[in-house]
Amino acid sequence: MIKITFPDASVREYEKGITGLEIAESISRRLAQDALAVSVNGETWDLTRPIENDSDVNILKWEDEQGKHAYWHSSAHLMAEALQMLYPGIKFGIGPAIENGFYYDVDPGEGVVIKEADFPLIEKKMMELIAAKEDIKRKSVTKDDALKMFSEKDENYKVELINELEDGTITTYTQGVFTDLCRGPHVPNTSYIRAVKILSSAGAYWRGDEKRPQLTRLYGITFPKKKMLDEYLVLLEEAKKRDHRKVGKELQLFTFSQTVGSGLPLWLPKGTQLRLKLEDFLKKIQLEFDYQQVMTPHIGHKQLYVKSGHYAKYGDDSFKPIKTPEEGEEFLLRPMNCPHHCEITRLFLILIRIFHYDLLNLVRYTATNRVVSYMG
Numbered sequence: 001m002i003k004i005t006f007p008d009a010s011v012r013e014y015e016k017g018i019t020g021l022e023i024a025e026s027i028s029r030r031l032a033q034d035a036l037a038v039s040v041n042g043e044t045w046d047l048t049r050p051i052e053n054d055s056d057v058n059i060l061k062w063e064d065e066q067g068k069h070a071y072w073h074s075s076a077h078l079m080a081e082a083l084q085m086l087y088p089g090i091k092f093g094i095g096p097a098i099e100n101g102f103y104y105d106v107d108p109g110e111g112v113v114i115k116e117a118d119f120p121l122i123e124k125k126m127m128e129l130i131a132a133k134e135d136i137k138r139k140s141v142t143k144d145d146a147l148k149m150f151s152e153k154d155e156n157y158k159v160e161l162i163n164e165l166e167d168g169t170i171t172t173y174t175q176g177v178f179t180d181l182c183r184g185p186h187v188p189n190t191s192y193i194r195a196v197k198i199l200s201s202a203g204a205y206w207r208g209d210e211k212r213p214q215l216t217r218l219y220g221i222t223f224p225k226k227k228m229l230d231e232y233l234v235l236l237e238e239a240k241k242r243d244h245r246k247v248g249k250e251l252q253l254f255t256f257s258q259t260v261g262s263g264l265p266l267w268l269p270k271g272t273q274l275r276l277k278l279e280d281f282l283k284k285i286q287l288e289f290d291y292q293q294v295m296t297p298h299i300g301h302k303q304l305y306v307k308s309g310h311y312a313k314y315g316d317d318s319f320k321p322i323k324t325p326e327e328g329e330e331f332l333l334r335p336m337n338c339p340h341h342c343e344i345t346r347l348f349l350i351l352i353r354i355f356h357y358d359l360l361n362l363v364r365y366t367a368t369n370r371v372v373s374y375m376g
């Protein structure tokens with residue numbers, strides 16, 4: 001028997017080799033239905049993987065980040081399986097879960113293009129594979145076997161990845177006719193996925209390197225309920241209508257000029273009004289909570305950022321020094337305003353003993369890159 005400790009510190013005994021899914025079933029039917037993955041001693045595992053030792057266990061559901069992650073990662077595999085069936089000879093790069101959904105980078109082959117018009121067909125195939133309820137099976141493989149397996153399939157991107165892995169740590173996941181080099185974890189079978197949508201495609205260089213081949217990145221999202229997908233798609237449409245790039249142009253709030261530099265907004269009168277209103281609102285709230293305002297210069301002595309660590313982090317090529325006629329004097333455009341604020345705090349701490357300045361609520365409010373970054 002092994003001891004399983006739950007997040008509420010309760011302990012239960014189970015047979016050695018029990019799985020996360022069986023543990024969930026022993027607690028409640030509902031939990032077993034909602035379970036997507038299981039955390040074992042802080043590591044996320046498949047629900048079907050046997051637990052051999054005393055462990056801290058937490059059943060992960062949709063509401064848990066890692067549960068959702070396993071769900072979307074499994075969905076990426078599902079999409080890949082559908083693609084493999086629809087586009088013989090397609091090669092696969094990587095296919096992770098992301099914040100909202102998942103993507104897979106694929107190389108459909110010379111002259112083959114996956115267009116938006118093809119998405120419904122891919123979705124249909126995914127739904128067929130869901131209906132087939134294919135088990136998703138984990139397998140540990142040796143490096144040699146993995147290399148052999150993926151070389152035979154001409155999966156040169158996967159072969160490149162395997163070459164960088166350490167022997168003894170390699171696993172594959174298989175469902176139906178599709179096998180992926182993968183660390184997992186995954187949901188137990190394809191029927192866990194209910195509602196699917198392929199959202200968009202984009203070009204993506206293999207390993208982010210523009211000298212390497214350009215692959216097709218297909219983005220998708222899935223949900224355990226059709227209603228959740230419908231709601232998400234409405235939200236996406238609404239967000240599109242409110243996209244600041246669209247609204248900003250239509251309402252003449254700001255504009256951009258290549259002469260000034262792309263990404264640097266030029267606030268027009270209406271936009272400036274709006275921005276000032278937001279700043280007033282911000283100031284009012286800050287005053288309500290007893291914050292005090294300070295202002296600091298946009299540049300600072302190079303030594304300030306050397307001391308703060310920003311200089312080493314941002315690199316000397318990000319911020320060209322502004323030299324003064326004074327020998328050896330160099331200023332930099334500040335990467336952040338915190339070093340300035342630390343300096344105010346330091347100076348005030350000396351004075352505080354005499355003047356009892358209220359330092360606790362010193363606010364970072366200045367016309368700085370930080371403010372600009374959420375205002376503009």
Ligand SMILES: [Zn+2]
Nearest residue numbers: 180182183184
């Ligand atoms: Zn995977």
